[in-house]
Amino acid sequence: MRVKICGITNRNDALSAIEFGADALGFVFAESPRRVTKEQARNIIAELPPFISTVGVFVNEKKETIIDIAEYCGLTTIQLHGNEPPSDLEGLARFKVIKAFRIKGEQDLKALSLYKPHAFLLDSYVKGVMGGTGTTFNWEIAKQARQYGTIILSGGLTPDNVKEAIRTVTPYAVDVSSGVESAPGKKDASLLKKFITNAKGK
Numbered sequence: 001m002r003v004k005i006c007g008i009t010n011r012n013d014a015l016s017a018i019e020f021g022a023d024a025l026g027f028v029f030a031e032s033p034r035r036v037t038k039e040q041a042r043n044i045i046a047e048l049p050p051f052i053s054t055v056g057v058f059v060n061e062k063k064e065t066i067i068d069i070a071e072y073c074g075l076t077t078i079q080l081h082g083n084e085p086p087s088d089l090e091g092l093a094r095f096k097v098i099k100a101f102r103i104k105g106e107q108d109l110k111a112l113s114l115y116k117p118h119a120f121l122l123d124s125y126v127k128g129v130m131g132g133t134g135t136t137f138n139w140e141i142a143k144q145a146r147q148y149g150t151i152i153l154s155g156g157l158t159p160d161n162v163k164e165a166i167r168t169v170t171p172y173a174v175d176v177s178s179g180v181e182s183a184p185g186k187k188d189a190s191l192l193k194k195f196i197t198n199a200k201g202k
Contacts, residue, residue: 001173001174001199001200001201002023002172002173002174003021003022003173003175003176003195003196003199003200004024004025004026004053004055004152004173004175004176005017005022005024005176005177005180005187005192005196006025006026006028006034006154006176006177007026007028007032007034007181007184007185008025008027008034008036008044009040009185009186010044010186011043011044011047013186013187013192014044014048015047015048016192016193018049018052020192020196020197021196021197022052022196023053023173024054024055024077024173025048025052025054025055026055026056026175027041027044027045027054027055027057027073028057029056029057029058030057030058030061030081030082031059033185034177034184034185041054041069041075042072042074045073045075046074053076053077054073054074054076054077055076055077055078055079055098056070056073056075056077056078056079057079057081058078058079058082059080060082060083063091066092067091067092070095076096077095077096077097077098077118078092078095078097079098079099079100080097080098080099080100080117081100081121081123084099086114086115086116089116089117096118096119097117097118098117098118098119098121098152099115099119100120100121100154101120101121101122102123103122103123103124103137103138103141103142103155104137105138106144108141109144109145109148112145112148112149113148116149119150119172119173120145120148120149120150120151121151121152121153121154121175122137122141122142122145122151122152122154122155123137123155124136124154124155124156136155136156137155137156139165139168139169140168142168142169143170146170146171150172151169151172152171152175153165153171153173154174154176154177157174157176158176158179158191158195159179159180159191159194159195159198162174162176162195163198163199163201166199174199176195179195180192180195
């Protein structure tokens with residue numbers, strides 16, 4: 001099982017996540033308590049070992065700005081976490097692209113058929129909040145989403161429920177942010193280790 005630790009804001013959290021076995025780190029470039037500047041992200045990424053995926057999270061951002069930040073920081077993957085239309089993915093062909101969807105019910109899955117990203121990230125719907133809510137949604141819906149492509153499961157995952165989530169959905173990867181934090185934007189090393197260990201079944 002692949003694990004993405006999202007909302008990385010500092011070097012220590014990044015290196016701890018990798019030490020415990022994370023495959024990808026997420027950097028938020030949108031309104032959030034976990035938001036980083038492109039300079040902060042670049043400095044952290046410069047210290048990472050090879051073979052770690054670095055994901056930039058954007059919400060309804062201009063394509064030109066996304067490309068500028070991605071190239072400046074050395075991002076390998078772009079995550080579109082807003083209401084971006086399918087055409088927005090076309091201009092980002094040089095990167096791996098994840099398209100996020102906030103799920104309320106089965107009807108929300110219909111929109112996935114309009115997109116062709118490298119993976120879909122399924123998050124919980126909370127009104128007015130684009131991510132990092134710590135709220136779960138019906139995992140049976142996520143299971144159905146696999147017919148549309150590669151699924152990354154997010155939304156309210158914790159060290160205590162990630163095994164059950166993986167058993168239910170069998171996603172390509174799991175993504176966590178608030179579920180391994182001591183405060184918004186600050187990871188808890190013991191929770192990081194427990195989450196990654198449980199997700200990978202070590």
